[in-house]
Amino acid sequence: DARVTQTPRHKVTEMGQEVTMRCQPILGHNTVFWYRQTMMQGLELLAYFRNRAPLDDSGMPKDRFSAEMPDATLATLKIQPSEPRDSAVYFCASGPRQGDTEAFFGQGTRLTVV
């Protein structure tokens, strides 16, 4: 049963701490997206990778956020230092081969920064 796996599912941290969220895309998928979802903003694209190379991270606050794909089976989103306004659900999604733009979403990481 192929699925996108995100860890952790929930994270509560204090302001100023570093937070790392991990994503395992579906095997064989070559596009990976990071989204943030809040009640106010809905789903916002933070970063977009294709074949592990970052294509667009214009939606991500560069001073504190960083996204990487150290290998084809792992994508990471790091926040350092975290702030209360970063509290949201962070979704990772992966897409299959070129020719299909569907994004398969993980269950999300619910981040609370206090």
Added chain:
Amino acid sequence: KNQVEQSPQSLIILEGKNCTLQCNYTVSPFSNLRWYKQDTGRGPVSLTIMTFSENTKSNGRYTATLDADTKQSSLHITASQLSDSASYICVVSEGYNAGNMLTFGGGTRLMVKP
């Protein structure tokens, strides 16, 4: 700027009734449009995809329509069930190439009451 607007923001209907959700977009060039269903606490799951040449497509009790001239899409739910309670998100893909950028609508929160 590419935008996807959905209406209504929220909707409450009685079980067994029909409803229609709207999606207007300004994304150009247009590649395709997907409707996603997002259950509480879970990632979005694709319901249907509409390409430029398709006017209507059904998936069980869900029927999506697309008017590429007016840049409008609708999702009609027939004989609603309690399990239809979720957020419905319209997502438009931009561009001519695969793996294109996605623009998300804010979603419609549907609640089906017994």
